[in-house]
Every structure is written in structure tokens, then in C-alpha cells.
Amino acid sequence: MSSAPVTPVTPKRSRARRLGPGDRLFLTVVIGIPLAALLFFVWLPALASLGLSFTTWDGIDLADIHWTGLDNYQQIFTNYPPFWPAVRHNVIWLLFTALLPTPFGIFLAYQLDRKIRFTRIYQTAIFLPMVLSLAVVGFIWEIIYNPDTGLLNGILNAAGSGHHIDWLGNPDLNLWAVLVASGWRHTGYIMILYLAGLKGFDPALKEAAALDGANGRQTFLRVVFPALKPVNIIILVVTVMESLRAFDIVYVLGGGVGSKPGMELLSLLITDNIIGESSHIGYGSALAVVLLLVSLAAIGTFLVQTVRKEDQ
Amino acid sequence: MTQQSRDHLAARGPGRRRVVGGLFGLGAAALGAPVLSACGGGAGADPKTVTFGSNGADATPKKAYAAVTEAFAKDSRLKVKTNTVDHDTFQKSISTYLQGTPDDVFTWFAGYRMQYFAQKKLCSPLDDVWDKIGAGFSDATKQLSRGEDGKFYFVPLYNYPWAVFYRKSLFQERGYQVPQKWGEFIALARQMKKDGLAPIASGYGGGDSWSILGAFDYLDLRANGYDFHMSLMRGKVSWTDKRTVAVLDLWRELTPYYQPSAGGRSWQDAAQSLLDKKSGMAVIGLFLGQQITDEKIRADIDFFPFPEIEAAHGQDAVEAPTDGFMLSRRPKNEDGAKKLLEFLGGAHAEESYMGVDPSNLAVNEQADTGSYNALQKKSADLIASARHISQFADRDSDPGFISTVVLPGLTQWLGHPDDGSGTLKKIESQRSRFFTA
Numbered sequence: 085m086s087s088a089p090v091t092p093v094t095p096k097r098s099r100a101r102r103l104g105p106g107d108r109l110f111l112t113v114v115i116g117i118p119l120a121a122l123l124f125f126v127w128l129p130a131l132a133s134l135g136l137s138f139t140t141w142d143g144i145d146l147a148d149i150h151w152t153g154l155d156n157y158q159q160i161f162t163n164y165p166p167f168w169p170a171v172r173h174n175v176i177w178l179l180f181t182a183l184l185p186t187p188f189g190i191f192l193a194y195q196l197d198r199k200i201r202f203t204r205i206y207q208t209a210i211f212l213p214m215v216l217s218l219a220v221v222g223f224i225w226e227i228i229y230n231p232d233t234g235l236l237n238g239i240l241n242a243a244g245s246g247h248h249i250d251w252l253g254n255p256d257l258n259l260w261a262v263l264v265a266s267g268w269r270h271t272g273y274i275m276i277l278y279l280a281g282l283k284g285f286d287p288a289l290k291e292a293a294a295l296d297g298a299n300g301r302q303t304f305l306r307v308v309f310p311a312l313k314p315v316n317i318i319i320l321v322v323t324v325m326e327s328l329r330a331f332d333i334v335y336v337l338g339g340g341v342g343s344k345p346g347m348e349l350l351s352l353l354i355t356d357n358i359i360g361e362s363s364h365i366g367y368g369s370a371l372a373v374v375l376l377l378v379s380l381a382a383i384g385t386f387l388v389q390t391v392r393k394e395d396q
Numbered sequence: 397m398t399q400q401s402r403d404h405l406a407a408r409g410p411g412r413r414r415v416v417g418g419l420f421g422l423g424a425a426a427l428g429a430p431v432l433s434a435c436g437g438g439a440g441a442d443p444k445t446v447t448f449g450s451n452g453a454d455a456t457p458k459k460a461y462a463a464v465t466e467a468f469a470k471d472s473r474l475k476v477k478t479n480t481v482d483h484d485t486f487q488k489s490i491s492t493y494l495q496g497t498p499d500d501v502f503t504w505f506a507g508y509r510m511q512y513f514a515q516k517k518l519c520s521p522l523d524d525v526w527d528k529i530g531a532g533f534s535d536a537t538k539q540l541s542r543g544e545d546g547k548f549y550f551v552p553l554y555n556y557p558w559a560v561f562y563r564k565s566l567f568q569e570r571g572y573q574v575p576q577k578w579g580e581f582i583a584l585a586r587q588m589k590k591d592g593l594a595p596i597a598s599g600y601g602g603g604d605s606w607s608i609l610g611a612f613d614y615l616d617l618r619a620n621g622y623d624f625h626m627s628l629m630r631g632k633v634s635w636t637d638k639r640t641v642a643v644l645d646l647w648r649e650l651t652p653y654y655q656p657s658a659g660g661r662s663w664q665d666a667a668q669s670l671l672d673k674k675s676g677m678a679v680i681g682l683f684l685g686q687q688i689t690d691e692k693i694r695a696d697i698d699f700f701p702f703p704e705i706e707a708a709h710g711q712d713a714v715e716a717p718t719d720g721f722m723l724s725r726r727p728k729n730e731d732g733a734k735k736l737l738e739f740l741g742g743a744h745a746e747e748s749y750m751g752v753d754p755s756n757l758a759v760n761e762q763a764d765t766g767s768y769n770a771l772q773k774k775s776a777d778l779i780a781s782a783r784h785i786s787q788f789a790d791r792d793s794d795p796g797f798i799s800t801v802v803l804p805g806l807t808q809w810l811g812h813p814d815d816g817s818g819t820l821k822k823i824e825s826q827r828s829r830f831f832t833a
Contacts, residue, residue: 362830
């Protein structure tokens with residue numbers, strides 16, 4: 085990593101002169117340090133996880149690392165009860181976020197961009213959850229979902245149903261409860277991204293659409309939305325990423341103890357196995373590799389698609 | 397018998413192994429660099445300071461530990477720097493904590509859970525401390541403080557029994573009788589339900605799913621006896637054994653009487669419903685008392701031992717987890733730390749602690765029990781009369797197995813308590829990952 089980009093000592097002396105020794109040192113430092121950091125902090129751990137996923141290790145003594153081949157993977161796919169629910173929940177998370185909070189955020193952005201009264205207040209209110217740390221968001225929703233004293237059950241009781249609903253404890257319900265909390269935050273995020281896009285939108289295009297007799301829906305779907313393609317791509321990437329790395333809010337609402345029935349996610353299973361009193365680093369790494377492959381597949385397909393369209 | 401002896405899975409490809417090892421060595425070297433530099437100098441190396449890692453983050457234990465360390469500071473002229481971490485987080489990160497730069501002395505639990513770290517050499521032996529404090533402890537306690545190699549690794553501070561707690565006045569008002577046998581227990585629960593109470597207070601939401609293990613342990617101890625329970629906990633018996641199936645069958649009889657929405661409630665809220673007379677009984681530890689702020693209510697709380705199921709086992713086992721302290725593997729101030737541990741093992745420390753937190757029992761027999769309240773006295777008798785003392789499922793077993801396999805399995809089952817054999821099959825299929833038979 086330390087060797088500077090060596091310029092060929094042959095004919096083109098003019099190029100060598102353009103990069104003086106100072107420049108070369110500067111480039112080495114500017115490229116070399118981030119490169120070294122990238123290799124060390126990103127690629128080395130990634131490769132180490134990959135390697136460790138074929139071993140068993142308790143994370144304490146290096147001598148205790150034992151090679152087991154594909155055992156971990158075989159175990160995970162055939163004999164790890166929370167695995168398939170976790171995969172399913174990750175997919176649900178992705179679909180939910182992509183289909184509800186994201187379009188809703190776009191919708192809000194579009195409405196708030198129309199210079200209605202108090203628009204700043206609305207914007208602030210909707211964006212506010214994004215300013216809070218996810219842990220705080222978790223606490224807020226914990227209070228709302230509390231079975232005895234929570235806001236939601238209070239309202240239900242006042243409405244006279246008399247039924248206590250165990251929002252976070254019922255395995256059939258808790259994932260959706262968490263998704264609502266996460267969507268609450270995600271909407272604001274998407275709204276602000278889209279608002280930023282709309283601010284840079286050329287109003288002439290809208291006027292042209294209006295002259296052509298397009299109604300509001302047509303203007304949005306045929307003119308505004310396609311024209312904001314760069315923002316749309318960012319939003320899609322953000323949504324996919326947020327869904328796949330979903331962790332913190334589930335962790336907080338689950339009481340900070342990793343996966344709970346009904347709320348299993350791949351990221352939680354990884355921490356379950358790696359962090360804790362008796363850690364199974366190999367097993368957890370194998371799960372992490374599975375998540376990595378899923379993420380690569382999702383992001384990869386998407387990138388290939390975009391790049392291909394761009395080329396056309 | 398331990399989960400570490402996995403040699404049968406050992407390397408088939410040394411080449412690949414070396415590559416991984418090398419990669420890891422590199423990573424470890426890099427990670428080690430800042431750790432090593434942190435060791436030299438700084439506040440940690442101050443010979444007048446001992447660092448103390450505490451999991452007592454709730455208000456009462458926090459105050460109580462502060463009282464103990466203050467008493468020590470006055471005694472020894474050493475300063476104690478306490479680093480308090482949330483209880484659950486402390487447990488979760490213990491392994492990384494002990495490998496990093498842990499505090500000199502830290503809070504931990506007796507039994508298998510301590511032995512695991514002793515065996516991993518993540519803590520230091522304390523035989524010289526025990527030479528000085530040993531006189532105060534019973535043989536059973538000594539046994540709990542030893543690692544598998546026979547050396548002492550643990551200084552106990554207190555223990556507390558699990559039992560079925562209730563409010564005396566409620567039982568009087570409604571004319572309930574304390575049940576001795578399983579049938580009476582179920583009948584009482586049925587009656588309470590008829591009377592509009594939640595018969596068994598229950599809250600295992602959030603991070604509190606461990607609390608359901610109290611019922612599981614007792615059902616197993618009463619139905620199958622201590623020896624079977626310990627074999628099950630240490631991974632020596634199949635979880636699909638018909639005796640374990642019987643435990644879930646018994647449990648299923650009880651589940652209709654659990655307080656509803658338990659999966660979303662904390663144990664504190666469940667305990668509060670008992671104090672408020674909204675629920676009739678609670679299977680919980682004496683630490684329930686930490687929830688009490690009104691001394692009048694404390695006097696109204698009583699408990700009975702978990703009812704008998706099999707006559708052969710009676711009520712001979714008591715679940716009484718012991719908490720205490722350990723010494724990290726390379727303490728920065730070893731002399732000071734050992735002085736602190738000596739102090740913590742002495743009667744005076746017990747008295748300072750119980751003075752603030754009267755919901756535990758001193759383990760040191762020389763500690764003055766004169767100021768014990770009625771509940772503490774009764775608890776001490778209960779423990780003293782027990783033929784077997786168990787710790788708690790996550791202390792008698794591999795905690796990873798309990799927290800990632802058993803707990804999710806059982807909590808899920810509690811949501812729909814049908815035939816338990818499917819749940820047990822799932823648990824059993826994971827057992828070999830943690831224990832080698």
C-alpha cells in the first residue's frame with residue numbers, strides 16, 4: 085500500500101514531470117490512507133466473517149477456532165427454527181416499507197410542496213421523528229403499546245371494547261406494531277428527501293403540463309415523477325437498505341434482548357449468536373454471510389437495472 | 397460435559413485454517429494495539445483506585461452498591477470507581493467486556509455461569525481471598541463459588557429464593573387457603589379467576605422473558621426432581637424426554653390463569669398488579685420487594701413454596717440464585733481489588749447492602765440478621781430447610797442455549813400453549829450445538 089503509483093520510466097517524461105514528488109506524496113497519502121482503512125475496517129472483517137462462517141469459535145481463544153466446513157450453513161437452513169421466520173420477516177419489512185411509508189412520504193412531500201398554509205409546521209412535525217434517535221422512538225412507542233397503561237389500549241378501552249391487546253407480546257401482532265413505529269419514522273425521511281427533489285424541479289415543466297390540459301394526477305405521474313428519477317433512485321436505495329438493516333427499533337421494542345417470537349430478523353439472529361455470554365461466532369458469521377448475500381442480491385439487481393437503463 | 401470440547405469437529409483442512417487464523421491474528425493484533433496502550437498509565441493504574449463494574453442499574457441495588465463501596469472506601473482509604481451498566485446489557489456483553497479492559501472487580505452470578513468464565517480464564521482465582529473470608533460461608537456456598545478446577549473464583553454477596561408470592565390481606569378477605577399440592581393450587585387459581593382477579597401475575601415482555609423460567613424450573617423440580625432438572629440444564633438429557641413433556645403438560649394447566657397480555661408487560665408491572673391486588677399470586681423471586689415503596693404493603697406480602705407435584709420430591713428443592721463478585725483476569729490494581737473482595741465477602745459489606753436493599757438475604761453466616769424483616773426471615777428459613785438449591789435456568793445451564801433457544805421456544809409456546817412436544821423437538825434439535833453429549 086505504501087508504494088506510490090509508479091510512473092513508467094519510459095518515453096513520456098512530460099507526464100512524470102506533471103506529477104512532482106510532492107504531488108505524488110500527497111496522492112499516496114490521500115488515496116493510501118482511505119484505501120488502507122477500507123481494506124482494514126471493511127474488507128478484512130468481511131473476509132474474516134466469511135472465513136469464520138466455516139468454523140466454530142467461542143470468540144475467546146484463537147486456538148479454539150475449529151474448521152467445520154459447511155456445517156453451520158447446513159444447520160441454519162435445515163435446523164434453526166427462527167431462520168425462516170426471520171427471512172420472511174425481512175421480506176415483509178421490505179415490502180411493507182416500500183409499499184406504505186415510502187409512497188406516503190412522497191405523497192406528503194408533493195402536497196406540502198404546494199405552498200399551503202403552515203407548510204413549515206407540517207414539514208417539521210412529520211420530519212421530527214427522524215431527528216430523534218431510534219432508541220427514543222422505541223421508548224415512545226413502548227409507552228403507546230404498553231398493555232396496561234398504554235395510549236392505544238386506553239383508547240380501545242374508552243371505546244368500550246374492554247379488550248386488552250398485547251401489541252408487542254403477541255407473536256402474530258408484534259411485527260406489525262413495530263412496522264408501524266418504523267414507518268412513522270421512515271415517512272418523514274422519505275418526505276424530506278422528496279421535498280428536496282421537488283425544490284429543484286423546474287416549474288416550467290408543470291406549466292407546460294397544465295397548458296396541455298393534464299390534471300393533477302397526470303402531472304405527477306407523467307411529468308414530475310419521471311423527471312425526479314435521481315431522487316427516486318436514492319429513495320429506493322434508502323428503502324431497501326433501511327429494510328435489510330432493520331435492527332435497532334426491533335431491538336428496543338423487544339426489550340433489548342435480541343430476537344423474540346414474531347419479531348425475528350436476520351440482523352437480530354446474528355447478534356443473538358455473536359453477542360452474549362456464550363457466543364457462537366462461527367454460527368453468527370454464517371448468518372451474517374447469508375444476510376450479506378441477500379443484500380448483495382437486492383442491491384445488485386437494482387444497480388444492474390439502473391445502469392442498464394442509463395446506458396440505453 | 398462442556399460445550400467447548402468440540403474436537404470431533406476439528407480441522408480437516410489445516411491450510412485453510414491457517415489462512416483464517418492468520419487473518420484473524422492480523423485483526424486481533426490491530427484490535428489489541430489500542431487495548432494494550434490503554435493498559436499503561438491513566439487513572440486505571442492508580443494504586444489508590446479500584447474499579448468496580450456493576451450490573452446493579454435499578455435504583456435500589458444501585459444505592460445499595462454505593463453504600464457498600466462507600467463503606468469500603470472509608471475502611472481502606474482506597475477509592476472505588478464504579479461503572480454501572482444496565483442489567484441485561486451487562487450480561488449480554490459480558491464476554492466482550494471481560495476480553496477488553498474490564499473493571500478490576502465485577503458483579504456476577506454463581507454456578508455454571510461463573511464456571512464458564514473461569515474455565516475460559518477470563519477471571520482470576522481467589523483462593524487467597526477465600527483463606528480470609530472462608531469461615532463465614534457454608535459448604536454449599538463454597539461449592540457454588542468454585543470453578544470446575546476446584547479453585548475459588550467467586551465471592552458471594554446475597555441470594556434470594558423464588559416462591560409464590562401473595563398479599564396476606566387479599567387471602568384473608570377472600571378466604572383463600574395457601575395451597576400445598578398442585579391440585580389445590582390449580583383450584584385456587586380457578587377460584588381467583590371466578591372472583592375477577594388475574595390469578596397469576598405475569599409479565600415477560602421486552603427483556604423480561606427470563607422471568608418465565610422460574611415457573612419452568614419449579615415445575616420440573618417438583619415433577620421430576622433436582623437430579624433430572626440439573627441433567628436437563630447441563631444438556632445431558634434429551635429435551636424430548638417424556639418427563640420434560642410432562643412439565644409442559646403441567647404448565648399448560650396453569651396457563652389459562654396467567655394474567656393476559658403478559659408478553660407485552662414488564663415484570664415490574666406484573667409485580668405492581670400483585671401489590672395492587674389485581675392479581676392473586678406471582679411466581680417470582682424475593683427481589684419483588686424492590687418494587688415496594690410503601691412499608692405497609694411490604695408487611696402484607698407473604699409467600700409459600702411452589703406446591704408439591706410428586707410426593708417423592710415434595711418441596712425439597714428451592715430456587716435461590718446467588719449473586720456476587722469476581723476478579724477480572726488482569727486487574728490493574730490487584731492488591732486493591734483483592735482487598736475489596738475481602739471486604740465484600742465480609743459480614744460488614746452484607747450489612748451495608750441489606751441496609752439499603754432488604755429484598756435479598758446475606759450469604760455470609762456471620763452477618764447480622766437482626767434487622768431482617770419477616771419476609772427475609774421466612775426466606776432464610778426456606779433456603780436453610782431445602783435439600784437442594786438450584787440457581788436459575790440461565791445460571792444452571794449454558795446461558796447462550798437458554799437465551800437463544802429455550803427462551804424463544806418457551807415464550808412462543810406460552811403464546812399458544814398447545815401440545816408442547818413440537819416446541820421441545822425444536823429445542824432438542826439445537827442442544828448439540830451447545831453441549832456435546
